[in-house]
Amino acid sequence: MADPILSVRDLHTQFHGREGIVRAVDGVDFDVFEGRTLGVVGESGCGKSVTARSILGIVDRPGRVMGGQILLRPQGGGPPVDLATLPQAAMRRIRGPEIALVFQEPMASFSQHYTIGNQITEAILLHMGLGKRAARARAIELLDMVGVPQPDRRIDEYPFQLSGGLRQRVMIAMALACDPRVLIADEPTTALDVTTQAQILDLLRDLQQKRGLAIILITHDMGVIAEMAHDVAVMYLGRAVETGPVQDIFNRPRHPYTRALLRSIPTVMARPRTRLPTIEGSIPHPFDRPRGCAYHPRCSEKLGAVCETHEPPPIDTEHRQVRCFLHGGIPGAPPGTQP
Amino acid sequence: MIAFVVRRFLLGLFTVWLISVASFTIIQLPPGDFVDAYIAQLAASGSPVSATEADMLRKLYGLGQPMYVQYGKWISRVVTGDFGESMEWRRPVTEVIGDRIWLTLLLSFAALLITWGLALPIGIYSAVRQYSFGDYAFTLLGFVGIAVPNFLLALIIMYFSFKLFGANVGGLFSSEMTIQPWSWAKAWDLAKHLPLPAVILALAGTAQLIRIMRANLLDELRKPYVVTARAKGLSETRVILKYPVRAALNPFASNIAYLFPFLVSGSVIISIVLGLPTVGPLLVKALVAQDMFLAGTIVLLLGVMTVVGTFISDLVLMWVDPRIRHQMD
Incomplete structure (x- = not known):
């Protein structure tokens, strides 16, 4: 197997509150490879989502990454970069163009005050150096790619005007706006009904094959893992207690x-x-x-x-x-x- | 959307009419009328009024007629812009109110700008740096601002500015400027006097709005869309100003509607303390003297301003929040 795009080593994220220290992530290790999906599975509160946010460096206060390494292999080779020690300004250039995030609740994950076009082009304008017109054209292209009908009309709508499944498609388009190499999907189908769930999972698999995307799929649903993942990390209380290829884990x-x-x-x-x-x-x-x-x-x-x-x-x-x-x-x- | 605006406008007109009826009725409610109050006032100063004189006065003002007749006469003149004559001042109401209405509006607007100018950045700071030293300091100041009566604050500020700078801070004009006709010099004089009363008037509202802004923003900061914005690689300032602050802005817009009536009726004492030539103190005097036309006009104006303020704040809310805009289609 080739070198992993992203390696997490002995990651520790803690929340220092008044009542004491919560070790939300307490020594997690895993590797993510190009074109493969790592399923991270565990009960609620086991630190799955905090792991995802730690990788992007956006853990809510008072949480902090206290130790460990998050090694991202740069595009075109070179020594890996440790995201855990990267300064904020450099980290902002990772979020979006390198690693992107898709969330559980497509409704709450959008701001209701701006059109979806505004929210998609924002990242394109910021990272890709395109002009407004080109950014809009790219956003329409992205919406078309994730299967949003009439993308040139939908782009000017607000999130509350879309259905749940459509919103999650738009969310994926937004995450892919700057061509990231790693996509973290945090319970991407939990809030959707079963048929829509299957469509979104199909879409993710399809995009992965086309673009060689590495996906970290966070879920509590073993069914989703069986369907999507190549590798699995089972988490319990902030630790990966078992990792391995999906067939081995299941069999x-x-x-x-x-x-x-x-x-x-x-x-x-x-x-x-x-x-x-x-x-x-x-x-x-x-x-x-x-x-x-x-x-x-x-x-x-x-x-x-x-x-x-x-x-x-x-x-x-x-x-x-x-x-x-x-x-x-x-x-x-x-x-x-x-x- | 246009249909909605038109409907709102017509409803506003209807509300204004109701207000005119209500204000006229309320002014008529206390026992006695202007003539009784006038007689009592003259008797107190040692010049009694005979019964025939009193009857003549009542006939002059039409006070003996039933109330709906009086209202009909009043309102039919009001719509033509004639608000009647003040019984106490013996001059047209429009002349008595005169500049006061514009000065009140100006003062309200200045106070509104100060309220926003202070509450917005402090509210954002307090929410983003929750439980920091600055947050605690502003919270303390805010509660002091809410708890201390404004007129007391006005007195304290007047005292210190007189003591320390020898400045007399009462009024909106220097004494020699008060009776001058409008000129650039008078406007400049007003500009110099305006900030202090405006700040004092703004403080209570500011303290409240800071609390509202802080609470709203704290709610919004926890929402997933903020994480989405961060995950795009936006700078923290940009994230906060573009998303959660925008969502927390609604109370600022709805604040417009309440400010004007608050400044007129809620700040009478400050206006008296600071000697401000606004509508508030005039209204109190008119009510005490049962000066029907003057009081009626002021109450009606207040009503109209409130309705207009609500209308404006609705328009602003529509502009701020696309959900409101789209629900109407």
Whole structure:
């Protein structure tokens, strides 16, 4: 496999509030490759969205990226740039032309006070050095590309005049305005009905094939992951507990949390009126993160005291990584031994 | 959209008519009439009025007739621009009000500009730098501004400017300029006197508008579209000024409508304290003397100004918020 476009290494993002420190992202690692989709999956509050915002350097205050590296490989080679230490002014030239963002709520993600044309051309004018007329022509072209009918008329409409699906298409057009290499889609289909969802996912896949886009797809929906992702990172309480190619994750999940998530997907094959298996307990409050492996209070395959006292280190095996003592890393034991 | 504007305009006219009826009725409500008040005033100064004289006066002003007849006579003259004669001043109402109405408007407009000029940047600063030292300082000042009665503030400022600079800050003109006809020198004199009363009048409204702006902007800053704008690589200043501030502007527009009546009726005491030649103190005097035509005219003017202000603020809101514009189609 070629070098990744974007590598996140040991990323830490914390919110320092009056009540204490919330470690929203606590040591996340993953790689994103050209033309491939990385699915980031996990329950609400596991730090998926904060990871996305950390990459763009737009975490809301009082949140801050406290450590780790976000390495972006520049276009045409050269040593990677660490976005975590990039000054604001330089970072602004990354947002849009290099990495762009699509959001969950297409309604709230647009300002209702400006036409969609205004909001799309804004980034084009800022980054691409085009004149007003050329920027407008490009915006119409983008709208056409994402399948907005009558783009030359729609461009002068306001977001509240469009349907939900159309708004999400426009949102994608806006994200692609400056030809980014990485697209972060944060729950892009959650607010849409099922048929529209499928259309938007098709559109994303289509755009990826045409442009070699690297996509980070954030979702809590295992179905969306199965359909879209090439690689998967499963997150729990600010950590990627398991990463690997999508077939491996689905066919041979190694982390108990991944297994539990996969068990809780409803299928049409199930007998009617049987209860879906759920994961016991709920996500701990971020202030009160369990010691040891953060998942141990809910884990059905707990090994014993070691899970409560020690944090499992990342264990690497051919393209996969897992953080669980089931697969080694127990302190004191020789490396590589299985319990 | 044009249909909407026309409808609003006609409704406004209807409202003005209702206001004229209501204001006339209210002025008639207190027991007695102008003649009673006049007799009492003369008796107090030691020159009693005979019953025949009183009857003559009542006949002169048509006070004995039923109220709807009086209203009919009054309003049919008002629409031709004749507002009657002030009973107390014995001069046409238009002459008594004279420049006062324009000075009041000018003062309101100056106060409005100051209110906006202060509230907008401070409100934005307080929201963007929430819980900073500056935010706390402005919040404290703002609450002081709301809590301290304006006339007290006026007195304090007058006292200090007299004490420190030897300046007499009362009025809108220097004493030698007051009775002069309009000239460039008089206008310049007005320009020099205007800022202080305008600032004092503006302060309470400013404090309130800062709170509103801060609260609105704090709400807007949390919305996803702000993140979208940041993700485009816009500078932080541009992000904030173009998106959330624009969305938080609505209260500024709706503020226009309330300001004028507030400045006339709510600031009577300040106007008296600062000796401002505005409509407020005149209205108080006219009401006390039951000077029907003068009071009626002022109340009617206030009503008209409020309706016009609301109309203007509707137009401004339509301009600021495309959602309002498009809902009407």
